Amino acid sequence: xxxxxxxxxxxxxxxxxxxxxxxxxxxxxxxxxxxxxxxxxxxxxxxxxxxxxxxxxxxxxxxxxxxxxxxxxxxxxxxxxxxxxxxxxxxxxxxxxxxxxxxxxxxxxxxxxx
Amino acid sequence: xxxxxxxxxxxxxxxxxxxxxxxxxxxxxxxxxxxxxxxxxxxxxxxxxxxxxxxxxxxxxxxxxxxxxxxxxxxxxxxxxxxxxxxxxxxxxxxxxxxxxxxxxxxxxxxxx
Numbered sequence: 436x437x438x439x440x441x442x443x444x445x446x447x448x449x450x451x452x453x454x455x456x457x458x459x460x461x462x463x464x465x466x467x468x469x470x471x472x473x474x475x476x477x478x479x480x481x482x483x484x485x486x487x488x489x490x491x492x493x494x495x496x497x498x499x500x501x502x503x504x505x506x507x508x509x510x511x512x513x514x515x516x517x518x519x520x521x522x523x524x525x526x527x528x529x530x531x532x533x534x535x536x537x538x539x540x541x542x543x544x545x546x547x548x549x
Numbered sequence: 550x551x552x553x554x555x556x557x558x559x560x561x562x563x564x565x566x567x568x569x570x571x572x573x574x575x576x577x578x579x580x581x582x583x584x585x586x587x588x589x590x591x592x593x594x595x596x597x598x599x600x601x602x603x604x605x606x607x608x609x610x611x612x613x614x615x616x617x618x619x620x621x622x623x624x625x626x627x628x629x630x631x632x633x634x635x636x637x638x639x640x641x642x643x644x645x646x647x648x649x650x651x652x653x654x655x656x657x658x659x660x661x662x
Contacts (some may be wrong), residue, residue: 437591437593438589440596449621466648468649468650475656477637477652477653477655478592478637478652478654478655480649480652481651483649484589491649493649523589525591525592527591527592529648535580535597535648536579536582536641536648536649536650537582537594537597538582538592538639538650539594540584540591540592540593541591542590542591543587543589543590543591
């Protein structure tokens with residue numbers, strides 16, 4: 436158990452809908468990273484938040500947004516969903532106090548768009 | 550793309566044999582990490598090697614880094630069925646900022662009992 440929690444575990448929805456994925460980092464970790472993993476694309480970095488502020492953006496679509504709250508949990512919002520958004524979504528956290536980029540991953544949310 | 554490239558994409562071996570997988574990258578790095586992912590689960594960090602290191606060991610894992618060739622290899626010795634998983638290299642590029650990692654597409658390892 437990495438200490439990172441993600442909810443829900445599975446999500447099935449229809450095209451055009453909007454969903455919110457939630458992540459709670461390890462206790463004390465200030466950084467949260469979001470990734471999308473689909474069969475043909477590998478693990479794609481979406482966005483990084485540090486202590487409530489956006490630090491870096493990767494291949495994140497404009498239909499997707501994220502935020503990190505004062506209690507350090509993070510939410511990833513996906514809107515106007517398309518079939519191609521079906522994937523595993525992972526969050527990871529890290530501890531900058533360790534001066535390392537080692538990341539601890541949650542169990543993921545499997546999103547299915549029908 | 551700065552994505553690391555693992556090789557091979559898939560590897561099937563008998564229990565007890567050694568498994569070697571490779572990762573190549575394109576520009577200078579701060580460190581390179583290896584992660585394991587069991588089917589559909591979250592990634593688990595295995596080992597980190599810094600750019601000024603050439604080899605590191607952790608249990609049955611041995612990682613080498615050749616910065617002149619921009620490549621790394623992960624060796625798993627005396628493999629077990631429980632080692633069946635996908636293995637990813639993750640690269641922290643120099644100047645990437647915010648401790649960002651770039652992951653490869655992975656090597657799928659099957660260890661046959």
